[in-house]
Structure formats: structure tokens, C-alpha cells
Amino acid sequence: MRLVVDLNRCQGYAQCAFLAPDVFTMHGDEALMYDPLADDAQRENVRKAADACPVKAITLDYEDLGAADGKAGASRVG
Template sequence: MRLVVDLNRCQGYAQCVFLAPDVFALHGDEALLFSPRFDEAQRDRVEEAAAACPVQAILVDYSDEPTRGAEPHVG
């Protein structure tokens, strides 16, 4: 599982920090820090945090598969 936050969209409302404090943290007044990888134990809290984001800046990606069409480079 992987977490992506669009920091250009994030407005620092910090609902995510309150709902998943082991994954998100607010540094100073506006700087959001987060762990891009989280374990299954945090899944429900991260989903709640993503849903609570008023600007929908949080994306939770459950696929650990490589991007389709991306072929490994063989030199």
C-alpha cells in the first residue's frame, strides 16, 4: 500500500493528522509530513483520513504492481 498526497492541493486543514497520527504529521503551521508506505494495521485510519480531506489531496494506492507498459531496461 502506498500513500500519495498532492501537496499543491493540500491546504493544511490537518484532518488527516487527527485521524491517522502514525502516518501524518503537521510540521509548523502548514507543512504536512507523511509516510508514503503504511502497513495493514493503519489501513482503516488512512482511508478515513483520505475521505475526510476537504480538498481530496490524499490518494491511497493499493497496487504494488509496476506501472503497466513499463518494461525493465535491459542494457
């Protein structure tokens, strides 16, 4: 799973850091740091974090979906 956060859209609400602290962390009041290649063990937490983002700044790419035909499945969920 790969994820991208649109840092221009992110407003620092920190819902992602609360729901998936192993992937998202806040540095200071507004600076978000994240692991773009989050471990699959974090998939459910990351999905919940993306869903909870009030400004929908998180995009998930489920690379394993469609792996048989070589296509990745992307989804803007957060």
C-alpha cells in the first residue's frame, strides 16, 4: 500500500495521527510527517485515518489490487 498526502490541502487537524500513529505524526502545530509506504499491517488504520480526514488530503494506492494484470488500484478516500 502506498499513500500520498496533499500537504497543500492538509490543515493539520491530526485525525490521521490519532488513528494511525505508526504512519502519521505531527511535528509542531501543523507539520505532518508520514510514511508513504506504510506496512500492510497498518492498512485498516490508514484507511480509517484517510476516511476521517476533514479536508480529504490522503490518497491511498492499493498496489496489490489488480496485481495479476499489472494494474494498481488507486483511491482518494481521505
